[in-house]
Amino acid sequence: MTMAVDIAFFLGTLKQEVETYQVPVVELIAVQSRSAFKVLVATILSARTKDEVTAVAARRLLEKAPDPEALKALSISQIQELIFPVGFYKSKAQYLSKLPEALDAFQGQVPDEIDALVTLPGVGRKTANLVRAVAFDKDAICVDTHVHRIMNIWGYVKTKTPLDTEKALRKKLPKKFWKEVNRILVTFGQGTCRPVGPHCYRCVLEKHCPQIGVKPAKSPKKE
Structure with a gap:
């Protein structure tokens, strides 16, 4: 049985986590140029x-x-x-x-x-x-491979393609998260929850994540 995902907790936690990461280039250009x-x-x-x-x-x-x-x-x-x-x-x-x-x-x-x-x-x-x-700054859900992959790892959706994930999220994801879910999960997916060998050992959600279909990277040995 898959554990229920508190999406507000998951995204809220990651939003704080990725604040220290590099701002995605598209958002940076938006801020700088309008x-x-x-x-x-x-x-x-x-x-x-x-x-x-x-x-x-x-x-x-x-x-x-x-x-x-x-x-x-x-x-x-x-x-x-x-x-x-x-x-x-x-x-x-x-x-x-x-x-x-x-x-x-x-x-x-x-x-x-x-x-x-x-x-x-x-x-x-x-x-x-x-x-x-x-x-x-309008409501939209941008689903790329990171968003699609991570939402399925969490078991929040069970979909086969990014388009299927977008459709599922439009029905399920609270609108307050629509605009920021891409930035949060793309940044997180590039840094920690990688497609191959995700660094679950250093993830702030490790104790809460169902890790569906995931083969984590090994934790580095302590010297």
């Missing part, structure tokens, strides 16, 4: 890419192209050079090259609704939800 366009660009770049790589690439690109008009003036090869070595940089350069024209349908502004955001090149549900939550 620009939905810059948040969108950084979010597109961040897919399958480490934050430290995204941060450098986003800074280079946004210095040259801080708005859609400036981005439109860059060639695909120029964009590729500016964003390398983010993951799938060639595909992302294609998406970014098409982005200004796609935004023309919204008077050059980044839309704040999911259905509109997913019509933009390079934007799926995960990116759309993150932009909606971070750039516009």
